[in-house]
Amino acid sequence: MSMLNGRRDEAERTGRKVNVAILGAGSIANTMATTLVKMAEDSRYSSWIHPYAVAARDKGRAEAFAAKYGFDTAYGSYADMAADDNVDLVYIATPHNFHAEQAIMCLKAGRNVLVEKAFTANAAQARALLNVAEETGLLATEAIWTRYQPSRDLINELVHSGELGTIRSVRAELSYELHGRDRITNPDLAGGALLDVGVYALNFIDMAVGADHGRSIADIVTTMVPYSTGVDATNTTVLTYDDGLLATATSSRAVASDRSGVICGDNGYAVVTNINNPERIDVYNTDHSPRHSIAVPEQLTGYEYEVAAAANAILDGRTECPEMPHADTLRIMELMDEIRGRWGLKYPFE
Numbered sequence: 001m002s003m004l005n006g007r008r009d010e011a012e013r014t015g016r017k018v019n020v021a022i023l024g025a026g027s028i029a030n031t032m033a034t035t036l037v038k039m040a041e042d043s044r045y046s047s048w049i050h051p052y053a054v055a056a057r058d059k060g061r062a063e064a065f066a067a068k069y070g071f072d073t074a075y076g077s078y079a080d081m082a083a084d085d086n087v088d089l090v091y092i093a094t095p096h097n098f099h100a101e102q103a104i105m106c107l108k109a110g111r112n113v114l115v116e117k118a119f120t121a122n123a124a125q126a127r128a129l130l131n132v133a134e135e136t137g138l139l140a141t142e143a144i145w146t147r148y149q150p151s152r153d154l155i156n157e158l159v160h161s162g163e164l165g166t167i168r169s170v171r172a173e174l175s176y177e178l179h180g181r182d183r184i185t186n187p188d189l190a191g192g193a194l195l196d197v198g199v200y201a202l203n204f205i206d207m208a209v210g211a212d213h214g215r216s217i218a219d220i221v222t223t224m225v226p227y228s229t230g231v232d233a234t235n236t237t238v239l240t241y242d243d244g245l246l247a248t249a250t251s252s253r254a255v256a257s258d259r260s261g262v263i264c265g266d267n268g269y270a271v272v273t274n275i276n277n278p279e280r281i282d283v284y285n286t287d288h289s290p291r292h293s294i295a296v297p298e299q300l301t302g303y304e305y306e307v308a309a310a311a312n313a314i315l316d317g318r319t320e321c322p323e324m325p326h327a328d329t330l331r332i333m334e335l336m337d338e339i340r341g342r343w344g345l346k347y348p349f350e
Contacts, residue, residue, distance in 0.1 A: 018311040019052035020188035024093035025065045033069040055081035095183045096190035100125035112139035114310045121190040125335040141321040148305035151278035165267025172201035175252035178312040192231030198251035204275040205247045215241040
């Protein structure tokens with residue numbers, strides 16, 4: 001590897017950079033590639049983040065991707081990229097059902113991994129992946145960008161400030177139209193709304209009022225409406241916390257929604273615009289009159305924070321990121337397993 005230890009300031013001093021590679025060349029890989037290019041051009045990141053490689057199952061597709069974004073090299077095999085000692089960090093950008101196998105392959109080849117959400121298809125796969133990360137002493141972290149974004153601290157600061165009073169209820173809604181993508185409806189690919197977008201609603205609740213604030217779930221009520229393939233098209237889950245706080249998470253890949261998060265206290269409430277990439281936080285009085293708004297910092301794409309966190313962890317020799325430690329990933333994966341279990345939804349490979 002070009003870099004296992006050290007610190008960001010040393011990287012900047014020596015000119016050595018964290019080489020980032022992308023495994024997969026689909027739509028989300030393109031978003032990450034755009035992010036890496038912007039980071040390489042931004043003075044905050046350019047001295048220590050480098051867009052290095054891409055791998056796809058088709059060499060021609062990988063070469064076209066690399067040429068489009070100016071990456072150093074392209075691979076027509078995931079294994080060949082994992083064998084490249086110049087790769088410091090691999091971003092896994094494939095469907096959920098492949099994450100565990102591909103991340104484990106990369107770890108065993110000596111590569112740190114940043115794994116797109118959902119981390120894996122189920123908690124058992126997550127544990128297997130994290131066991132390999134522990135054995136190899138390498139970084140494995142989940143790329144759920146809202147965990148790394150500045151908006152997380154802004155929301156937590158608001159809740160901790162007491163301005164809203166005692167928080168009594170929260171709701172998080174994230175839905176997008178179908179788009180006709182096979183990965184959304186195909187059970188073999190761990191399809192369905194829950195792992196694709198519902199994971200954001202559950203993470204929003206976990207950060208805004210749940211584990212970030214010392215609460216634990218006492219009860220779960222959930223339901224879903226399936227596609228003809230059997231995976232969930234639309235779902236709703238109600239979580240009751242140990243102090244009586246009620247949280248509702250709704251997600252769908254059959255309709256679009258306002259994507260809002262609402263945190264309600266006995267002294268006011270806050271509305272977060274777009275829980276998938278928070279744009280602003282509006283605070284209201286109990287009579288619904290506006291109190292004030294909290295601006296979210298301008299960003300490159302929003303993905304830069306997870307890349308920077310992973311790169312810093314590598315430079316510091318850490319195996320997890322504090323923004324999304326392994327315990328948090330496992331807790332959310334176990335929660336989604338529990339929800340699917342109550343629906344009676346199993347994927348064919350389980």
